[in-house]
Amino acid sequence: MTTASDLRSGKTHRDENFPVASWIIHPRHRALILAFYNFVRTADDIADHATLPPEEKLRYLDLMEAELLGNGDTQQEAVTLRRALAERGMPPRHALDVLVAFRLDVTKLRYENWDDVIDYCRYSAMPVGRFMLDVHGEDTSTWAASDALCAGLQINNHLQDCGKDYRNLNRVYLPRDALAAAGADVEMLGGAKSPPALLKCLQALAVRTEALLEQSKSLAAEVKDFRLGLEISVIQAFADKIVNLLKVRDPLSERVHLSPVELLLQSLGGVAGETARRATGRRPVSKTAAGA
Incomplete structure (x- = not known):
């Protein structure tokens, strides 16, 4: 009998855009x-x-x-x-x-608007952050900032893989109304390079995702567990770097994933920044996750 394990793609926790159960x-x-x-x-x-x-x-x-x-x-x-x-x-x-x-x-292969995508993230991404917080015994008051970070990570991934998702699965997470507003259509995702209308749509969604990630910047300070705070800072650094790439590059024709060197630098920066913040007692202002 075929089991679920037999259907695995071969991807592991080492292949993700963010650290999973890292040494931190x-x-x-x-x-x-x-x-x-x-x-x-x-x-x-x-x-x-x-x-x-x-x-x-x-x-x-x-x-x-x-x-x-x-x-x-x-x-x-x-x-x-x-x-x-x-x-x-x-x-x-x-x-x-x-x-x-x-x-x-x-x-479900298409999404109508931003709220529709955020609703998907409520199930695809936000539970992952909430699970991590629960594992560490953190208060549920941390969920709002965590939800924003996890949704931002998820939408980054949607933008990075938009061409592959369309070609391989006929699945499009880009909201229909965002495509229409830019004068783009889903068929453009099948090309080797984004036409100007599609690139306009993708980069506008990246800007919107950047705003979402701004709402998660208080999370590392909100958690009590030092190691988890460091991990969150690293993940936030990864997410911020990726969204900055997506704001200026075409995911159909340009690299929008982090290189090993970039991953290392972002990790070191995240750890150093959070360690210094905790040492000095600085606490960012908490923000509420939009649409969550």
Whole structure:
């Protein structure tokens, strides 16, 4: 019998736009975080599978949910996460929310407006940040800034991969109204280079994402756990650098991902900045996540 594990793309936590259970995080949390990541990555790979029929994708996602909740022991990633959560006395709420997003990926190929995209992020991205905060015992008051950061990361990814998503999956996260306002259409995503209208749309969305990321800058200061604060600062640095690339480059024809050197520099800058901030006691003003 084919299991969800057999449908994995081969992508791991080392291939993401942001660190996952990096050396910064305390070792006691890493096994649980990696169990959550592997569950989410497997479900994501199912939803994005190039040849699996939609009904089969939904069946596997349903099976992963059932086994996460304790009904069966055939899907490794679901069982591992279930047991890891049980050891910590944590509910599966955030993993269940993420499954909502992956079902949307199977059934919904277009998004009408910015609010529609943010609603998708409520399930695809925001639960990941909330999970990390819960793992570290942080207060739910940190969720607003976390939601903004996670949504910004998600939309960065949508913009980076807009051509690939369209060509491989006929999936377009760019809002219809944003495309229309720029005089662009989805077929332009199939080209090797963005026409001026599409580039105008993409860069306008990057500017809007930058504003969203501004609302997350208080998060590192809001969390109590020092290591988590450092990790958040690194992630924020990655997100800011990527959105700056997206504001001036064409994701269809130019590099909009960070190089290994850029990743290292942003990591060092994020760690140094947050360490200095905590040493001096400076606290940024907290902001509320727009649209969250």
